[in-house]
Amino acid sequence: MSAVPSPSSQPLLDVRGVYKRFGGVEALKGVSLELHPGEVVALAGDNGAGKSTLTKMISGVYPADDGEIRLDGQAVRFSTPEAARVAGIETIYQDLALADNLSIGANIFLGREPMRRAFGVLPVLDRRAMAQAAKETMSRLDFHVDRLEAPVGRFSGGQRQAVAIGRAMYWNARVILMDEPTAALGVPEQRKVLTLIRNLKAQGRGVIFISHNLQDIFAVSDRIVVLRRGSLAGERLIAQTTHDEVVKLMIGG
Amino acid sequence: MSAPSTSLLRANRHSKAPHPWLVRLAALRAWLFLALLLVTFEVWARASYGVSFVLSSYNAQSIAVFAVAPLLLALGETFVIIAGGIDLSVGFVMGLSAVLAAHATNAADSSLPPLPAMLVGIAAGLAVALVPGAINGWLISKLKVPPFIGTLGMFGVARGTAFLLAKGTTVPVTNDWFAALGNGRLLGIPVVVLVTAVFVLFMHYLLGQSRFGQHTYAVGASEQAALRAGIGVGRLTRRLYLLSALCAGLGGVLYTARFTAGAAQAGEPLLLDSIAAVVIGGASLFGGSGTILGTVAGSLVIAVIQYGLVFIDVEPFWQFVAVGVVIIISVLVDQTQRKLGGER
Ligand SMILES: Nc1ncnc2c1ncn2[C@@H]1O[C@H](COP(=O)(O)OP(=O)(O)O)[C@@H](O)[C@H]1O
Ligand SMILES: [Mg+2]
Numbered sequence: 001m002s003a004v005p006s007p008s009s010q011p012l013l014d015v016r017g018v019y020k021r022f023g024g025v026e027a028l029k030g031v032s033l034e035l036h037p038g039e040v041v042a043l044a045g046d047n048g049a050g051k052s053t054l055t056k057m058i059s060g061v062y063p064a065d066d067g068e069i070r071l072d073g074q075a076v077r078f079s080t081p082e083a084a085r086v087a088g089i090e091t092i093y094q095d096l097a098l099a100d101n102l103s104i105g106a107n108i109f110l111g112r113e114p115m116r117r118a119f120g121v122l123p124v125l126d127r128r129a130m131a132q133a134a135k136e137t138m139s140r141l142d143f144h145v146d147r148l149e150a151p152v153g154r155f156s157g158g159q160r161q162a163v164a165i166g167r168a169m170y171w172n173a174r175v176i177l178m179d180e181p182t183a184a185l186g187v188p189e190q191r192k193v194l195t196l197i198r199n200l201k202a203q204g205r206g207v208i209f210i211s212h213n214l215q216d217i218f219a220v221s222d223r224i225v226v227l228r229r230g231s232l233a234g235e236r237l238i239a240q241t242t243h244d245e246v247v248k249l250m251i252g253g
Numbered sequence: 254m255s256a257p258s259t260s261l262l263r264a265n266r267h268s269k270a271p272h273p274w275l276v277r278l279a280a281l282r283a284w285l286f287l288a289l290l291l292v293t294f295e296v297w298a299r300a301s302y303g304v305s306f307v308l309s310s311y312n313a314q315s316i317a318v319f320a321v322a323p324l325l326l327a328l329g330e331t332f333v334i335i336a337g338g339i340d341l342s343v344g345f346v347m348g349l350s351a352v353l354a355a356h357a358t359n360a361a362d363s364s365l366p367p368l369p370a371m372l373v374g375i376a377a378g379l380a381v382a383l384v385p386g387a388i389n390g391w392l393i394s395k396l397k398v399p400p401f402i403g404t405l406g407m408f409g410v411a412r413g414t415a416f417l418l419a420k421g422t423t424v425p426v427t428n429d430w431f432a433a434l435g436n437g438r439l440l441g442i443p444v445v446v447l448v449t450a451v452f453v454l455f456m457h458y459l460l461g462q463s464r465f466g467q468h469t470y471a472v473g474a475s476e477q478a479a480l481r482a483g484i485g486v487g488r489l490t491r492r493l494y495l496l497s498a499l500c501a502g503l504g505g506v507l508y509t510a511r512f513t514a515g516a517a518q519a520g521e522p523l524l525l526d527s528i529a530a531v532v533i534g535g536a537s538l539f540g541g542s543g544t545i546l547g548t549v550a551g552s553l554v555i556a557v558i559q560y561g562l563v564f565i566d567v568e569p570f571w572q573f574v575a576v577g578v579v580i581i582i583s584v585l586v587d588q589t590q591r592k593l594g595g596e597r
Contacts, residue, residue: 093481097477097482098478099470099479100474100475100541101470102467102474107478110467110468110479111479111484112482113467118462122462124458125462125464
């Protein structure tokens with residue numbers, strides 16, 4: 001397997017030899033992965049290769065049985081997804097985890113709503129601050145919203161994805177994990193999500209994204225990490241590989 | 254503003270978003286319905302009896318007093334229903350509170366002056382409601398019992414306990430302050446109506462302006478979303494059922510005040526009315542939507558139907574039919590609106 005030259009900066013995220021077993025299944029058999037600021041790493045592999053398990057360990061859903069995860073060079077051990085989020089690792093879930101009946105701003109601030117004092121005494125939700133933050137955040141993603149009070153349930157899949165990403169951005173997520181973000185979307189919406197990923201990259205954040213779609217992977221990634229049955233099958237710079245090579249890595253042989 | 258092509262959130266909003274007026278109309282539908290009812294009864298009253306239905310302050314006060322108890326239950330139920338739950342125990346929690354408030358007032362009357370004795374009675378009535386409320390919340394959040402089943406069980410427990418405490422009869426109260434709370438007026442307005450109005454304002458604030466209210470909406474839309482946002486869903490659920498029980502407790506206390514007697518069956522007919530008020534007020538039984546002002550309108554709709562039918566001399570049993578029909582229409586309107594609103 002050819003080693004890939006890493007960018008010279010210190011990795012934002014450094015996963016070293018993580019191992020995970022579920023009962024009799026070895027889901028991950030010692031996998032390593034680096035992610036640098038402003039880098040998009042695609043995670044590919046057949047079903048059951050261990051992609052979701054790897055992202056879940058990074059995001060604090062499961063602890064690793066062995067190996068370590070470093071964030072900014074510091075070893076970290078998250079016991080909950082909340083802890084990972086506080087450290088700046090955010091997962092964009094496939095089902096998006098938005099409250100459909102609330103506005104973009106209310107979703108961005110869900111669980112940590114800003115308050116103000118009405119008449120100087122009565123604590124009330126600061127809806128204006130939420131709407132303002134929503135507007136600014138979404139325009140950083142190049143999406144201009146004119147109906148800030150509309151519930152997100154009225155938006156399309158890609159738009160909702162943007163809201164979820166906007167929330168991660170607002171809270172300064174530096175590592176963004178996306179598990180098949182385009183799987184449930186139509187083609188035009190998929191393109192928009194790819195634009196979102198490029199946007200996050202341009203802001204210097206690190207993105208790990210899982211996809212089955214080589215077209216998407218080649219369109220936005222800097223590097224691709226291929227897993228096969230819980231092990232690293234190979235790692236390539238996108239500029240130096242081809243669809244054929246990646247497919248071979250995925251299926252083995 | 255950038256070009257439309259990069260503007261995701263504008264791109265295909267035309268396909269899903271309903272006309273803004275439709276959204277506003279839906280929020281107001283209970284109030285519109287109330288106006289329609291009032292006009293109907295007004296026309297009927299004038300045509301048949303040559304009197305006004307609406308412009309009678311006696312009628313207005315009777316309707317308001319009539320609406321108080323179901324509205325109090327409905328206020329708590331609004332929160333629970335928005336969160337995607339249901340509380341079937343409220344009617345008998347109200348009865349339990351009514352009986353205990355009466356007993357406690359009587360016990361305190363023997364050793365305390367009337368005003369503190371009444372306060373003891375009120376405190377006891379409210380406090381006892383918290384017990385079934387806490388058990389409901391615990392069953393639902395910790396033991397994962399479906400709300401329908403858990404609160405149905407508590408319906409039975411509260412009912413039995415209330416009848417046992419009342420020894421199968423009503424518990425009269427002779428405290429003058431209590432009687433004044435239930436039947437007195439302030440500036441010409443019945444005190445129970447004033448108390449309820451203040452409570453409505455508080456609940457409106459709580460639902461619309463507090464984190465608690467915001468999280469209630471979020472849980473009703475998606476429990477997963479709420480959990481992932483770090484909201485303590487279990488704690489929120491326990492608080493919601495406590496709040497609902499507290500509303501029922503207040504209903505029970507005011508019942509005892511109004512009739513100067515506590516009765517186990519005080520809230521028996523009110524469970525259906527209170528849920529109906531919430532649904533007519535625009536809340537969805539699927540959770541995620543509803544407002545306090547809508548619930549107020551829904552309660553008034555029911556009170557006007559019930560009082561109005563008596564006023565125009567229709568046999569009282571038609572009330573049940575009329576309220577039932579209104580519930581069904583409200584649910585149908587809600588479903589249609591959901592379709593038009595493009596919600597998934
Ligand atoms: N929570 C779990 N319990 C038991 N086995 C699991 C669990 N999660 C994943 N696995 C197993 O671990 C392996 C890797 O799964 P996963 O990470 O979901 O793969 P991928 O996302 O690449 O399709 C599979 O064999 C899967 O069945
Ligand atoms: Mg997977």
